Amino acid sequence: SQQGEEDPQALSIQEGENATMNCSYKTSINNLQWYRQNSGRGLVHLILIRSNEREKHSGRLRVTLDTSKKSSSLLITASRAADTASYFCATDGGIQGAQKLVFGQGTRLTINP
Amino acid sequence: DVKVTQSSRYLVKRTGEKVFLECVQDMDHENMFWYRQDPGLGLRLIYFSYDVKMKEKGDIPEGYSVSREKKERFSLILESASTNQTSMYLCASLLSTGGRVETQYFGPGTRLLVL
Numbered sequence: 001s002q003q004g005e006e007d008p009q010a011l012s013i014q015e016g017e018n019a020t021m022n023c024s025y026k027t028s029i030n031n032l033q034w035y036r037q038n039s040g041r042g043l044v045h046l047i048l049i050r051s052n053e054r055e056k057h058s059g060r061l062r063v064t065l066d067t068s069k070k071s072s073s074l075l076i077t078a079s080r081a082a083d084t085a086s087y088f089c090a091t092d093g094g095i096q097g098a099q100k101l102v103f104g105q106g107t108r109l110t111i112n113p
Numbered sequence: 114d115v116k117v118t119q120s121s122r123y124l125v126k127r128t129g130e131k132v133f134l135e136c137v138q139d140m141d142h143e144n145m146f147w148y149r150q151d152p153g154l155g156l157r158l159i160y161f162s163y164d165v166k167m168k169e170k171g172d173i174p175e176g177y178s179v180s181r182e183k184k185e186r187f188s189l190i191l192e193s194a195s196t197n198q199t200s201m202y203l204c205a206s207l208l209s210t211g212g213r214v215e216t217q218y219f220g221p222g223t224r225l226l227v228l
Contacts, residue, residue, distance in 0.1 A: 041222060
């Protein structure tokens, strides 16, 4: 089955730096979403980008989507210690009416104070 | 705000026990999901339901069953728990819009240990 793959698997940066995470997927999509998971908790939706969009912003988050390369990136600017979490991309498989999302394995981000 | 609750945060059961994990959402969402999350394997879909009494197998349904008698409640059942079902279990709900997948809302998770 289709699967998003995040890269890198783990990322450690200093507070205040920017963090970039990448996601690749295999089939066509209607939209791609990014979620965050704090340790031991459920996932929280961050942002959704549709297949006809190339870039989207939400606060310190910037998401890009390149459907020709089947890839997306999540940029967190001016990182904070509270951004420490795992980040997952999820795709819908491009099937109209399908309700499932397929999640990647995630990038574990650590922000060092 | 959408709220998805799970009946337990932590659960310890013995091999062979029947285990019920309950999930409730308060936003009248049609679709509900059960995932398990394991290190290095990400989230894997066990079962989902797109309406009351309707269910669909996900990627790893073996050893599990589900029940959706009311729209707001989706239960995951381990008929005879085994140690390889030790995992984090996440429930999610989804409001579909025009047949397109939108945002999933997750519960806090249940960490199950089977001894």
